[in-house]
Amino acid sequence: MSARAESERWLAQARHDLEAAEHAASGDFHALACFLCQQAGEKAVAGYLFARGADHVWGHALADLCEDAMQFDTSFDVIKTVAMLLDKYHHPTRYPTGLPGGVPHDVYDQVDSARAAEIAGDVIEFVSTKLSSLES
Numbered sequence: 001m002s003a004r005a006e007s008e009r010w011l012a013q014a015r016h017d018l019e020a021a022e023h024a025a026s027g028d029f030h031a032l033a034c035f036l037c038q039q040a041g042e043k044a045v046a047g048y049l050f051a052r053g054a055d056h057v058w059g060h061a062l063a064d065l066c067e068d069a070m071q072f073d074t075s076f077d078v079i080k081t082v083a084m085l086l087d088k089y090h091h092p093t094r095y096p097t098g099l100p101g102g103v104p105h106d107v108y109d110q111v112d113s114a115r116a117a118e119i120a121g122d123v124i125e126f127v128s129t130k131l132s133s134l135e136s
Contacts, residue, residue: 003053007131010047011124014040018120025113031104034089037116038062041086041123045069045076048127051134061087062123079126086119 021036038060045065046057052072059065066080092098092107099107 003051007047007051010043010050011127011131014043014047014120014124014127017043018117018124021113021117021120025110025117029105030110030113031093031108033113034108034116035093037113037120038086038089038093040120041083044120044124044127045083048072048130051131060090063087073130075130079123082119083123086116086123089116 017036017040021033021040024030024036025033041062042060042065045062045068048069049057049065049072052069054068057065057068061084063080063084066076066083069076070080093104096103098104
């Protein structure tokens, strides 16, 4: 499979994860929505790395993935400052051990999921623009 085709697969899944997050949020599953937004951002940046020829993409932290992407395009520093806000949704949104004395369902709300969706959408849009410029 070509690097471009692999990249498109990851970006397509990122978009699907964001759509799933929006559905979860509409059903009051805000912790799950936040996690899915983190996943959407992670997959979008991974898609960029695959487009640039990466054989494997390691890790889940958007801060680290954006650092990797900065090796190809320093402007990823701009989106990194926003994307890394999604990293706080990777673990604590899924496991009670990630929260002191609570469960994720009771902690995350509509404000959290709406902000996470906005950030994930920005990351996907940023990556999509970068991928389009690679085709030119």
